[in-house]
Amino acid sequence: MSETDDLYQALIMERARSPHHTGALDPFDAEAEGDNPMCGDRVRIRVAYDHELISRFQHETRGCAICVSSADLMGDAVIGKSGPEIAELAEAFDAMVIDGRIPDRSEFADLRALAGIHAYRSRHRCAILPWQALRAALGKAMEYQNG
Amino acid sequence: MSETDDLYQALIMERARSPHHTGALDPFDAEAEGDNPMCGDRVRIRVAYDHELISRFQHETRGCAICVSSADLMGDAVIGKSGPEIAELAEAFDAMVIDGRIPDRSEFADLRALAGIHAYRSRHRCAILPWQALRAALGKAMEYQNG
Amino acid sequence: MSAAVKSVGFDVERIRSDFPILSELVHGKKLVFLDSAASAQKPRAVIDAMVRTMETRYANVHRGLHWMSERCSDDYENARDKVAAFLNVAREEIVFVRNATEGINLVAQTFGRTSLKPGDAVVVSEMEHHANLVPWQMLRDQQGVELRIVKITDAGEIDWDDLERQFADGRVRLLAVTHMSNVLGTYTPVERLAKFAHDRGARILLDGAQAVVHRAVDLRAIDADFYVFSGHKLYGPTGIGVLYGKRALLDAMPPFLGGGDMIRSVTYAASTWAEPPYRFEAGTPAIVEAVGLGAAIDYVQAIGFESIAAHERSLTDHAMASLASIEGVHTLGHAQDRGGVVAFTVDGVHAHDVATLLDKQGIAVRAGHHCAEPLTHRLGLESTARASFGIYTTHAEIDSLAAGLRRVQQVFSR
Amino acid sequence: MSAAVKSVGFDVERIRSDFPILSELVHGKKLVFLDSAASAQKPRAVIDAMVRTMETRYANVHRGLHWMSERCSDDYENARDKVAAFLNVAREEIVFVRNATEGINLVAQTFGRTSLKPGDAVVVSEMEHHANLVPWQMLRDQQGVELRIVKITDAGEIDWDDLERQFADGRVRLLAVTHMSNVLGTYTPVERLAKFAHDRGARILLDGAQAVVHRAVDLRAIDADFYVFSGHKLYGPTGIGVLYGKRALLDAMPPFLGGGDMIRSVTYAASTWAEPPYRFEAGTPAIVEAVGLGAAIDYVQAIGFESIAAHERSLTDHAMASLASIEGVHTLGHAQDRGGVVAFTVDGVHAHDVATLLDKQGIAVRAGHHCAEPLTHRLGLESTARASFGIYTTHAEIDSLAAGLRRVQQVFSR
């Protein structure tokens, strides 16, 4: 079905079917949920830190192929990264979803599989939801460290 | 101004300028007011009876040429008539205003001057307002007689 | 394959030619529009009526003494006559609103706020659109009335035993229920429901947003107290909808919005209200849209609801059968009396993915909770896909949907 | 006679050719449409935008994942961007409503019911349209707030001394005032009024129904809290209007109507609301009409408010002078800053008769209290006639009006 290759690429379908980072990490340092009541998509993210770098990551995602694969590819991209690095990545990802232009950085070797979503405005949320949840988790972790 | 002859006929203009039945009849047997808040038109009708026939009639009308002349021509038509006769006349008048067809009866020799109003839907109320007030007055007189 | 199933006396190709949008391409493919329950496409007759008004007889209504205003007021009031005839009620009982949603809110905020007291109850069903749930929640929270939910059966019908229970304590003052579910396709037995409510001293409001599109509705026969629908689902314009209320009820209701046209007279101390329906139409109405709605009613009535219903019945049967024959596809809604909306799920594929993959083939379906979130949960689901049919839908389009779903499954089994 | 008065750089004949209705005949005479303040005529660009939407890119908005729904949602949201840019505010601050009237009611019923307490006061002026008076009366009667009326001067301007008095006790929480009077033509000094209100801890709502048609409106510069206008007076469709509210105010406001699209999530126990502006747009919006309004904004902005204002200034001067030169005709409204509506009386001739006799000559004016009954009484009148101008009005049409009025006087002196 060539007409959907831009979106439902092999990598996306693979991760949607058998995600690598799924589970309820325990123990963990921070967690957050994101949901889209419009369609019932729901993502829960848990992360553990090692010296301010994310050492472990798991997600439980109930949602469409885009949402699940986005959460899972995000896991690949953020392990070993610091909070500020992730914030930057998240912004680059948002930008890619919105305009389809792939950032010229190594982390996007796989994340680029989701670039096709830009043509489907109503699906942007599906791809971005896991990143929103991750940002929320990091925000809480920050509060915890500072407070 | 031939284009308005159908409506602003000589008889209408004459009665609008110098009505025959204007005044605040006193003593009187029944009175009623009608108003159209949309334009501020207001009619007050007073009548006196002689053996169930209207013997005297006066109106105080603040309104447009159509409303004033309609009240005044109504005066001509109803003096000497009984309640039921007037009810019938009022209905015939309403019908003429709505469809422009002139009833074949002597009372309409002059009332027919108002037939042209039928083409001006938004002005129907101006012509009908005095008749509504008269009906209200007769209604009250009935109550009074019966009660 | 399904040419033989074509309904007799109903020329769907001629009808399709009345709808300009149906010849559009989507992603280079012929548009297969199966989302009419969300909003229907517009025939040329409706578009033309709107254009003609704006090009030749437009002015503000009611307040003008000049030719354009009189003509335009005539057209606007004519549309009201058409709606009244369409529902078999009196013109004074027809209030123009924006959409079905506003109609229900109007009733909640006028009738509801004056006739329902703390302790009184309102009953809605488990299969309501948010439009017939949220306004009653808001009223509950403002007014202290109780909101009760009557169950539906697994087939998707009103559960009459539960309805009896909900009414048992005699506190129910209003039954507000859909005339046709936008998810399950269920038609509710409205005459019977009206009698049930009336026998127990309650009023009945029917949400006709879906029903009115598919079958003739005689409100006098139904004996409904309130009825609402939207123009845009009836092949008419957006921005216009209808609230019907029984004359005596409307007479007793306070105004909803204040402003021009709804008053009788205004002083600083106090204002007095116009008679219904004008009391409920504050400000400049959706004039051109009302005229367009009148044209839409003329259009569907010229086709006739008997043939429309027959055509849609045949489409629905075909769709239910075609989808059921695909392994892993499950249709929802099995009421005895059901209409042309078919919600379904595909095993292992989220409804969003179904919709996007169908869209790529030019096929427009809806996915999500269809503004009936509690119903979706009642069905044990998070979201469903939904195909819905109109007068222009063909059997071949349903075949395209079935073929499209098979391709969706292929993508997900690669 | 007045060709020389034509504004520079403004080709009124080219503009007229954009409005199909202007070539219509009325009673066999060329239409002279001087009733734009009630509702303006529509240029082809607006009609075409609506038709194009219905013929090529229509579906319900927001909830659809398919091409038609995405395109149509884009168009609808684009219209919001255009309105936001037009008023120089953020898109989240723009709520689509039916008309100015609904916008004011929305504020009264959400902001008013939650932020105004018994004992608080709302101030409106003596020259308000019913749309900016009746909703506050209704709120007064529901909520126990006080409604105060600030006087106008004989020239038709806000009486600042009285305004000071109305605010003196510190209980005023909202000043709701017109940006331009639909009877007197007065523009109010909105920046100054906003500062006045804010300095005293009050919010300001401006009724922009008339103003927005005639001059550029920069809400950031004005610092308005709320602003409303109607599409149909701005050469746009009926059925669509705009409420602007400052983001922080909208955020704090509860919903107005309940239903689809305005929720975040719904359960039987409780629902949560979407962010503004969606919180205030329940149900299917006036999609096609919003797109048409976007086209109307593009249209007037392409002409430019500088030349529009210059043209209308020149028309108004010409009209005031022409009418004043007729014995027995009296114009109303002599504010320093005034726009293109001219109300007038004719000695010995009721306004209704004036309007009908002008109509017979093809000239459309309005007669009555123009939905400002208390103002009419304040002026010591029962009704007036009103001529109002738009971008397509010509000096020759004003000459026709003057000639027409002389004929009216003839009829009444026969």
Ligand SMILES: Cc1ncc(COP(=O)(O)O)c(C=O)c1O
């Ligand atoms: C100053 C003013 N405010 C409000 C309105 C009400 O506008 P609408 O009827 O479109 O709601 C009007 C027009 O009638 C007006 O002139």
Ligand SMILES: Cc1ncc(COP(=O)(O)O)c(C=O)c1O
């Ligand atoms: C059953 C039902 N009720 C109410 C509505 C609300 O209609 P609208 O959005 O036009 O107000 C819909 C459509 O969305 C519906 O299907």
